[in-house]
Amino acid sequence: xxxxxxxxxxxxxxxxxxxxxxxxxxxxxxxxxxxxxxxxxxxxxxxxxxxxxxxxxxxxxxxxxxxxxxxxxxxxxxxxxxxxxxxxxxxxxxxxxxxxxxxxxxxxxxxxxxxxxxxxxxxxxxxxxxxxxxxxxxxxxxxxxxxxxxxxxxxxxxxxxxxxxxxxxxxxxxxxxxxxxxxxxxxxxxxxxxxxxxxxxxxxxxxxxxxxxxxxxxxxxxxxxxxxxxxxxxxxxxxxxxxxxxxxxxxxxxxxxxxxxxxxxxxxxxxxxxxxxxxxxxxxxxxxxxxxxxxxxxxxxxxxxxxxxxxxxxxxxxxxxxxxxxxxxxxxxxxxxxxxxxxxxxxxxxxxxxxxxxxxxxxxxxxxxxxxxxxxxxxxxxxxxxxxxxxxxxxxxxxxxxxxxxxxxxxxxxxxxxxxxxxxxxxxxxxxxxxxxxxxxxxxxxxxxxxxxxxxxxxxxxxxxxxxxxxxxxxxxxxxxxxxxxxxxxxxxxxxxxxxxxxxxxxxxxxxxxxxxxxxxxxxxxxxxxxxxxxxxxxxxxxxxxxxxxxxxxxxxxxxxxxxxxxxxxxxxxxxxxxxxxxxxxxxxxxxxxxxxxxxxx
Amino acid sequence: xxxxxxxxxxxxxxxxxxxxxxxxxxxxxxxxxxxxxxxxxxxxxxxxxxxxxxxxxxxxxxxxxxxxxxxxxxxxxxxxxxxxxxxxxxxxxxxxxxxxxxxxxxxxxxxxxxxxxxxxxxxxxxxxxxxxxxxxxxxxxxxxxxxxxxxxxxxxxxxxxxxxxxxxxxxxxxxxxxxxxxxxxxxxxxxxxxxxxxxxxxxxxxxxxxxxxxxxxxxxxxxxxxxxxxx
Ligand SMILES: Cc1cc2nc3c(=O)[nH]c(=O)nc-3n(C[C@H](O)[C@H](O)[C@H](O)COP(=O)(O)O)c2cc1C
Ligand code: SF4
Ligand code: SF4
Ligand code: SF4
Ligand code: FES
Numbered sequence: 001x002x003x004x005x006x007x008x009x010x011x012x013x014x015x016x017x018x019x020x021x022x023x024x025x026x027x028x029x030x031x032x033x034x035x036x037x038x039x040x041x042x043x044x045x046x047x048x049x050x051x052x053x054x055x056x057x058x059x060x061x062x063x064x065x066x067x068x069x070x071x072x073x074x075x076x077x078x079x080x081x082x083x084x085x086x087x088x089x090x091x092x093x094x095x096x097x098x099x100x101x102x103x104x105x106x107x108x109x110x111x112x113x114x115x116x117x118x119x120x121x122x123x124x125x126x127x128x129x130x131x132x133x134x135x136x137x138x139x140x141x142x143x144x145x146x147x148x149x150x151x152x153x154x155x156x157x158x159x160x161x162x163x164x165x166x167x168x169x170x171x172x173x174x175x176x177x178x179x180x181x182x183x184x185x186x187x188x189x190x191x192x193x194x195x196x197x198x199x200x201x202x203x204x205x206x207x208x209x210x211x212x213x214x215x216x217x218x219x220x221x222x223x224x225x226x227x228x229x230x231x232x233x234x235x236x237x238x239x240x241x242x243x244x245x246x247x248x249x250x251x252x253x254x255x256x257x258x259x260x261x262x263x264x265x266x267x268x269x270x271x272x273x274x275x276x277x278x279x280x281x282x283x284x285x286x287x288x289x290x291x292x293x294x295x296x297x298x299x300x301x302x303x304x305x306x307x308x309x310x311x312x313x314x315x316x317x318x319x320x321x322x323x324x325x326x327x328x329x330x331x332x333x334x335x336x337x338x339x340x341x342x343x344x345x346x347x348x349x350x351x352x353x354x355x356x357x358x359x360x361x362x363x364x365x366x367x368x369x370x371x372x373x374x375x376x377x378x379x380x381x382x383x384x385x386x387x388x389x390x391x392x393x394x395x396x397x398x399x400x401x402x403x404x405x406x407x408x409x410x411x412x413x414x415x416x417x418x419x420x421x422x423x424x425x426x427x428x429x430x431x432x433x434x435x436x437x438x439x440x441x442x443x444x445x446x447x448x449x450x451x452x453x454x455x456x457x458x459x460x461x462x463x464x465x466x467x468x469x470x471x472x473x474x475x476x477x478x479x480x481x482x483x484x485x486x487x488x489x490x491x492x493x494x495x496x497x498x499x500x501x502x503x504x505x506x507x508x509x510x511x512x513x514x515x516x517x518x519x520x521x522x523x524x525x526x527x528x529x530x531x532x533x534x535x536x537x538x539x540x541x542x543x544x545x546x547x548x549x550x551x552x553x554x555x556x557x558x559x560x561x562x563x564x565x566x567x568x569x570x571x572x573x574x575x576x577x578x579x580x581x582x583x584x585x586x587x588x589x590x591x592x593x594x595x596x597x598x599x600x601x602x
Numbered sequence: 603x604x605x606x607x608x609x610x611x612x613x614x615x616x617x618x619x620x621x622x623x624x625x626x627x628x629x630x631x632x633x634x635x636x637x638x639x640x641x642x643x644x645x646x647x648x649x650x651x652x653x654x655x656x657x658x659x660x661x662x663x664x665x666x667x668x669x670x671x672x673x674x675x676x677x678x679x680x681x682x683x684x685x686x687x688x689x690x691x692x693x694x695x696x697x698x699x700x701x702x703x704x705x706x707x708x709x710x711x712x713x714x715x716x717x718x719x720x721x722x723x724x725x726x727x728x729x730x731x732x733x734x735x736x737x738x739x740x741x742x743x744x745x746x747x748x749x750x751x752x753x754x755x756x757x758x759x760x761x762x763x764x765x766x767x768x769x770x771x772x773x774x775x776x777x778x779x780x781x782x783x784x785x786x787x788x789x790x791x792x793x794x795x796x797x798x799x800x801x802x803x804x805x806x807x808x809x810x811x812x813x814x815x816x817x818x819x820x821x822x823x824x825x826x827x828x829x830x831x832x833x
Contacts (some may be wrong), residue, residue, distance in 0.1 A: 048806070051760075053768035053781040060770045337772070359647045359665040406829025501750070501769065503650050504688050508695040511774050512725045532724070539687050542660045543650045578728070 005043050007032045012047035019048055020370070022058055022337055022352030026065055035069045061354040061500075063117060063336030069104040071113035073151045077103070077129040080119035080255045081490040082413050082476060094141045098148035106147040112151050117336070118494050119255040120294040123476070124181050124420050132157045133296045133596045137177050168265045173301040180262045181420025184436065187516035188387045188396070189380070189423050191491040195269035196312065198386035199320035202277040210236065213386065216393030218405040223249055223341075223378030224472030225547070226404075226447070228383065231376055235365040236282040238371035244284040246275050247350070247376045250291045251334055251341035254449035255494065256474030256567075259409035260379040260423050264291075264298050267383060268305045269314075272329055274382025276319055277389055279327045282375055287329040287360040290346050293336045302331060337497040339548050343376035344368075345500065356500045357546040378411055380473070400426035404465035408473065412437045414446075415479030430460040430469065439477035444484060444563070449474035449493035453553035454484075456562045470547060484559060484566060485521045491555035492517060499548060506549030509540035517556055524579060526572050534560055608672035620759065623663035623674060626650050633827040634676055635685060635717070637692075637710055638751035639664040646752045651714065655681060660695075681822050682718075689714050690723035697746035704811050705803030707819025711749055712802075713826035732777065739786035740793035740808055748778045748804040758796045760784055766796070766802055778804070 011028035015021035029044060031037050036059050059065045064076075075095060079088055089412035095114055096102055104105040104115045122128040125137040134157045138146065143162055150160045164170055165178045182190065202210050214230030221227045236244060248271065252260040263271055275287040291299065306329055309315040319327040332350045334340050340349045344358035347369050368374025384406060389394050397405045404426035413419045416439030424433070430445055439445075446454050448471035449463070455462070455469070462469045478487060492514045499506045503527050516533045525533075537560075544550045560567055586597045606618040610632050617626035622645060627634045645664040648730040651664035655675040663674075675681060692711055695702040700706050736742040755778075766784045770777050788796070797807045816822070 049762075051764040051766065051768065051781045051784055053770070053779050054765050056779065057768040057770050061772050131817065339772075354772075359662075361647065361776070457716075484621055497773045499773045499776075501772045501774075502646075503648050504691050504695075504750075505650055507773065507776055508691040508728075511728060512691065512694070515726055515728075536687070539684050543653050543688060545647055545650065545662065 004040050005031060008040065008043040009049050012044070017048055018049060018352075020350075020352040022048065022055070023333070023349065024352075025061075026055070026059060027333065027335065030065065030070065034086065036065055037066050038067070039046045041067075057354055058352070060481075061337060062293075062334075064362050065335055068115070069113065072111035072154075073131055073157065074115065075129055075131050076115050076117040076120070078118065078120045078122070078126065079116045079490075080123065080126075080494070081487045082123045082256065083126040083128070083488070084490060085414060085482065086126040088139075091127045091129075091141070091144055092145040095148065095524065098145055099151075100305075108250040112148070117294075118338075118497070121252055121255070121258040121261045121292070121578045122178065123256050123258055123411065125179055126413075130294060131160075134158060134160075134296055135176050135178050137179065138163075150274055155472075168301070170471045171301055173267070173304055174298060178261075178265075178297075178299050180266060182262065183412075183418055183420040184422040184424065186423030187201075187399070187427065188407045189263070189267065189270075189383055189409055191387070193267065193270050193386070193390075195273070195309075196314050196320070198270070198273045198389040199276045199280075199314055199390040202280055203320045203322035203325060207237065207281045210277060210389070213388060213393040217383070217384075217388045217396035218393075219384045219388060219396060220404065220466060221378055222380035222408070222472065224254065224470075226466045226470060228375060228380050232365060232377070233278060233281045234365075235311070236373050236375040239366050241373040243370075243372045244282050245288070245369045245372055245374040246282060246284045246287045247343075247346070247374055248275055248289045248379060248382055249341060249343060249346060250295070250379050251338075251346060252292055252295075253338040253341040254451060254472055254474050255491070256411060256413055256446065256449045256476045257472060258411045258413075259421055261295060261298075263379050263383060263409070264295065264302065268302055270310065270383045270386045271379055271568040272306065272309060272382075273314065273333075275329055276327050277385045278317065278375060278377065278382065279444065280320075280322070280325055282373070284330070284375075285326050287327065288350060288369065289329060289331045290334060290340070290350055292334045292340075293330055296333065299331060299333065299497065304494075306331075315435070326404075328493040337500075338494070338544075339500045342546055342548060346376060347374065354500070357500050357548075359545070378472075385431070401463065401465045401467070403467040408471070410464070410465065410471070410475050411473050412439075412475045412477070414477035415439060415442060415482065422479050424464070427463050429463055430455070433464070433475065434460065434477065437477065439479075441480055442477045443480045443482060444478040444559075446474070446476035446478060446487070447471050449476075450494060450555050451548075452554065452558075453486075454478075454555065454558045454562060459562070484563060488517065488555045488559055489521070491512075492552075495548070495552035495555075499552070500546075503545040503549065505540045505543040505544075506545070508554060509536065509544070509549070510552050512536065513540065513553055513556055519579065520567060520570050523570055524577060525570065526575055526577055527568075528575055530560070530567055530571060606670050608668050608670070608671075608674060611676050611678075614764045615748060617668045621668055622674075623654060623656075623661075623666050623668050623793070626668045627663065627674075627676070628830050631830060631832060632676065633830040634663045635714060635827060636664055636751065637714065638753065640753050640757070640801075641664060643753060643756050648750055648752055649692070653681060653683050653684065653688075657801055662718060675808065678807065686718040686720060689718055689725065690720055690725055692749050694723050694725045694727045695730070696748060697732070703747065703803040704806055705747070707816050708814075709803055709821070710801035710826060713821040716821070717825050717827060734810075735780055735782070738780065738782050738788075740788060740790065741780070741785060741796060741809055742806055743778070743780055744804055744806065746804075747802045749802055750776060751801055753777070753799045753801065754796055754805060757799050758788075758792065760787075776807045
């Protein structure tokens with residue numbers, strides 16, 4: 001730990017004071033200095049030649065930055081809905097008891113700091129936590145005690161592992177406890193793949209023919225929105241620009257999704273080749289992998305894979321053996337913000353700024369990263385592209401339903417006996433999936449994560465595909481004994497925090513929805529309140545600027561639609577019930593005066 | 603360049619290529635309420651009050667360019683009620699005590715509240731705790747009144763291109779802030795510009811106040827929007 005101004009000088013120098021590298025500079029400073037103090041922020045601003053408040057704006061935007069002091073050990077315990085189902089609250093108590101600290105305490109005492117975080121992409125092995133970039137899965141009280149004892153004894157975090165992961169998680173550069181839990185292999189992602197072949201097949205065609213093949217396959221984006229990938233590449237190819245970019249969205253922030261993590265671990269060559277195919281198709285010479293901060297533990301491994309691909313000619317000059325096609329890929333780390341999965345917010349973040357979505361038009365295909373035409377695609381979409389190059393578009397279009405071709409990777413978690421990754425053909429019903437993952441008798445299934453749809457058993461016969469039950473991959477099974485309102489509450493708190501804060505309906509509206517929801521759940525609501533709650537959901541969905549706000553009311557909105565009875569059971573009779581609780585309001589003063597409150601009806 | 607033809611609530615309108623729906627409407631004497639929009643600044647689309655409906659989809663009129671043949675819905679009961687909801691959200695999200703506010707009568711949020719006949723917001727007050735920043739020589743920031751329009755962020759920039767204002771945090775904690783060091787060096791003219799730029803009573807000039815008495819202020823006699831509608 002050196003003098004702050006030296007630390008900052010070194011970090012800024014390493015990135016040549018390039019303002020688009022602000023996130024990297026901040027991360028380095030935090031790593032060396034331990035804390036992003038006001039002094040450190042001012043020093044960064046000075047070196048990077050921006051105003052102090054601009055640096056502060058970036059620091060306070062990202063969950064893993066913040067001005068809070070970091071300890072020698074910083075524990076980020078996941079509190080997403082499935083983590084709560086699996087007992088993270090109890091785990092938290094053990095952490096607190098053993099360390100003597102409390103979660104969220106920013107006072108800066110002690111060498112172990114405890115913070116909450118939301119969804120770290122390990123829903124199938126909860127409760128889990130990140131300690132100094134190392135993943136700790138399937139936590140139990142006993143394991144926590146051992147970890148804390150090791151921290152107290154100043155042990156290395158890597159040395160605290162209590163089990164091995166599977167597959168490439170055991171690679172020397174990963175060495176993580178994380179499990180892939182691949183339960184079902186399909187013919188697109190998990191069929192055998194020989195590195196180098198997909199790009200070779202692509203560059204034997206013209207870029208136009210590659211795009212045509214993608215169009216024939218009818219493959220749609222796997223990140224959630226379902227936009228046809230061939231069309232997106234076509235637009236980007238046709239956009240004018242002296243430089244173009246291909247960007248891989250590996251932010252994987254939707255709670256309950258973890259399939260991209262498994263692709264990054266097991267199929268990185270297939271992914272990177274898909275990016276090169278995209279680069280060739282749109283005319284880009286640079287690719288960017290935007291990797292969520294939670295997956296930092298994969299970075300060295302992915303860098304090595306890229307290095308190997310450069311060595312064997314798949315990347316770099318004359319990539320894939322194609323004369324004149326030069327293509328390379330860089331990795332850009334995120335810093336903890338769900339909204340950065342939104343493609344234009346991702347671009348802003350990759351340019352070193354707060355991850356606030358952009359106004360459209362212009363679309364990224366017109367003006368994206370560094371103002372140049374950019375195609376942002378999901379991890380899985382690129383893998384589909386690789387397979388389509390090998391097997392052909394018609395082969396791909398043979399699988400699935402009318403509107404949804406091919407297979408889909410599902411991340412299944414919650415109340416089922418076999419959580420994990422399932423590669424299924426589009427068109428599978430929820431019932432069939434529940435049978436496979438052993439989640440029979442579920443009360444509800446959350447399809448597509450919190451921003452998706454929470455369905456009741458009457459819809460379990462519906463099909464998983466874009467035109468019916470659309471999902472970016474997140475499937476959360478909610479068992480009979482769960483309080484559905486706890487899940488909804490957890491999701492809404494998530495959105496209140498993860499809103500970028502830019503626009504009124506999302507920033508203020510989600511807070512107001514949560515209030516109203518609590519009023520009803522606590523038994524203070526009437527039929528009028530329920531009606532208003534539903535209307536307010538529509539207002540937030542309609543008026544919000546980006547996909548986050550346009551879907552954030554869904555936990556409430558879809559449960560009112562599908563579980564109206566649960567809400568109605570909570571309502572008071574009549575049109576009006578006072579929100580003012582007289583007994584509660586006078587409780588303290590009565591105690592001081594030694595009286596009992598005299599309130600009507602009490 | 604030929605004119606673009608489009609309609610707003612059935613009224614035939616003409617626009618120039620590249621104009622936003624809001625600008626084009628204004629040029630045709632149609633008022634679309636705005637708050638974060640300020641002529642001459644790059645639109646940010648933060649407040650969403652200018653939301654209109656085109657082809658069944660809601661979009662912000664200040665950030666969406668007009669296009670040939672566009673059919674714009676503006677003053678429908680559905681849209682107007684949602685706009686009113688946005689105004690109410692802005693009131694409950696901050697702490698607005700109009701009778702004690704220097705901006706009263708000149709305030710665009712207050713004026714919109716009047717125009718939309720907001721009596722009591724439909725939402726509960728959130729009563730956030732927000733610190734006032736007063737340690738700059740010319741300005742003070744009463745952040746209780748900020749509507750996060752980002753006009754100050756977009757417009758108040760030093761000669762060497764540094765932002766004097768910026769947004770910090772995110773979600774429900776999003777908050778405007780000012781670089782006190784840079785603010786200390788602001789010229790009188792820039793300080794005044796910052797205050798006038800702010801649609802509400804968040805950025806205020808120290809030492810001068812109530813120069814124009816309440817009752818004779820901008821919106822005291824005519825409602826907001828009347829300058830466009832010619833009422
Ligand atoms: C709030 C929000 C979060 C998103 N998160 C992700 C994400 O984590 N990964 C992803 O691929 N797409 C995400 N998307 C969708 C992207 O904006 C974009 O549509 C996608 O990356 C395009 O890739 P695709 O066409 O291959 O699906 C998100 C969208 C929104 C509105
Ligand atoms: S909808 Fe939410 S996340 Fe999207 S721009 Fe508005 S505030 Fe930001
Ligand atoms: S800023 Fe406007 S709305 Fe807020 S208190 Fe002042 S006059 Fe009232
Ligand atoms: S301080 Fe004023 S100008 Fe700046 S964002 Fe807030 S309301 Fe807008
Ligand atoms: S005026 Fe258009 S969003 Fe504010």
